[in-house]
Amino acid sequence: MKKITIIAVLVVGALAALPIIGNQYVNSTMNERIEELKTHGVGVKNSSQNSSYLTSSKHYEFILDDGAKFIDFLNQYATSQIPPYVDSVINGVVVGVDVEYSNIPFFSTVAVDIYPMDFSQQMMDSLKRKDTNFYDQLNTFLGSKGINYHINYHLGSEQFDGYIKDIDQTFNLNDGTVLNLALNDTKFDGEGELIAPKSSNFTLGKMKLNVTAKNNKLVFALEDFKGSSAFASKATYDTDINAKNFKFVLDEKYNDVYFDLNDIKGKFSSDDKGEKTKIFGDTYFKDMTIKGSDLDLVMKEFKYALSVEKLDKDLFAKLQELISKNRSNMNYQAEQEIEKTVADLLSKGLELNVKNISVDEVVYNKNKEYKNLSFNALVNFKEDPDLATKLKRMPMEALQNIDMNSEFIIPKNLYEEIDQTGEIAQYAQIDGDKVTFKSEFKDGKLSVNGKPVR
Incomplete structure (x- = not known):
């Protein structure tokens, strides 16, 4: 009986000491991630810690010291490359990260909140000079964690889920422009490293940007969006998207544009597991309306399916990288390099299969109606x-x-x-x-x- 009592006391004592010892697994994993970020252009501006008997919480303020180095890091995992000019925009951005986790070693789920705290000093100084009112409103918005990603991440299974905090924010500019940003019911989950997940799912209830100025109005809206992706590698993936409605409206004094798309579906995939790369795209929408000063076009039941096969792996990857890097900053040298890469890619041979492009009905300017248009083609280079x-x-x-x-x-x-x-x-x-x-x-x-x- 005495031995049993001693053993019981030791067991209870050991269990009670676990939270005091702390969750070394979570701690070491976090420290490894932070050290990795430091080697890729991210510095730690501030940090603090608060621990109770059962839980620990940490606050970090990360600053992007070297935007170019950080973008190079992200581009290792991205299916499309981030343009290099972005580094000048993100240099100096400060991001807050709050982490909370259990001190009991057996629990490795970490709750993380990620939120921008400040944009680059150059950008904020410029904004302050041009519009002090907007500058103050933006500072207040960021200070209240106006944009906040909440993630629950399990370090053992690498499964995660989370949400983006709802947004309904109005900014009033000095020139009378009113900007409203709304984001509702945004959730996500998946598996794998957060920076390069093996699979992910994303849903969005509604996103709307509404800009109203003296002589024009801009509306951008997306409703009931769902997306899911599975990645076997950077170049082998499957993506599905669905959306109830996408709308773009530009109401200017002399030039109006109205674009409305309903019941959107899309499937996109890439596969380079064999000797060659093949890509596939499939798109559908129930109806589309485009209106302008001299145009009123309605399309119903649009379908599009296309595949490209027998692509040279290395040349196709090179072409993707060139296009992504130079998409928004094309120059003569980049154009020449892209043209040469396209020629090299075609010289290796490929097959383009336009399986179907069709529309059930087209109504032009309300008085001309065309039904059942379709096109398909098989092209061999x-x-x-x-x-x-x-x-x-x-x-x-x-x-x-x-x-x-x-x-x-x-x-x-x-x-x-x-x-x-x-x-x-x-x-x-x-x-x-x-x-x-x-x-x-x-x-x-x-x-x-x-x-x-x-």
Whole structure:
């Protein structure tokens, strides 16, 4: 009995001491992550800690000391590259991080809040000079954790879930402009490293940006968005998206634009597990409305499916990186490099399959209606090591490298509007209200519905 009592006391004592010893696993993991960030352009401006018997909480203030180095770090994991000019914008940004976790070693779930505390000093100084009122409002917004990501992360299983704090913020500018930003019901979950998850799911109830000025108004809105992704690697992934509505409105004094998209669905994938890379995209929307000063266009039941296969892995990855880095800052040197990479990629051969582009109905300016338009094509770019030379010296000769079969179907009333002179009648295959053009391009020669085109 005495031995049992001693053992029980030792066990209870050991259990009671666990929170005092603290959760070394969580601590060491966090310290490793912070040291890694330091090597990639992120410094620790401030930190503090508060511990009770069962829990510990830590507060960090990270500052982006070297934006270029940090972007290079992110680009290792991103499927598209962040443009290099962004580093000048994020230099000096301060991000607050609050961490709370259990002191009991067996519990490795960490609750994290991430929120911007300050933008770059250069940006804030410029804003203060131009609009003190907006500067004060923005400082108050950031100081109240106006943008806050909450994450629950399990270090053992690498599973996570969280949400973005709801936003309903109005800013009043000195020139009378009113800016309202709203974000509601945003949640996410997934598995893997936060910076490069193996899988993730994201839902958003509503996001809306509304800018009202003296002579114009801008509205950007997204409603009921859902997205999910699975990543086997940086270049092998599957992504699905759905949204109830996307809207863009620009109401200017002399130029109005209205764009409205409903019931949006999309599937996108990339696979480089074999010898070549292949990509696939599939998009659908129930209806789209575009209105402008001289335009009123409605499209219903739009479908789009396309795949590109037999892509050279290395050249395709290089092309993606070049386009991403130079997308918003294109110069002559970048254009030349992209053109050369495209030529090199085509010289290795590839296959483009436009499986379906179709729309059930198009209404133009409310008085013209066209139904059942569709297009599909299979294009084969033959492998040719001399393609780059042909493109420079004899571009027409490069057409010999392309084989294509396609089918284009339009309604008869649209065909009659297009071919008022009868010049293309010999190539048209008319069947009731449907007109079909089946094309073949081979050895540099084009035929439509079996008739050569000269």
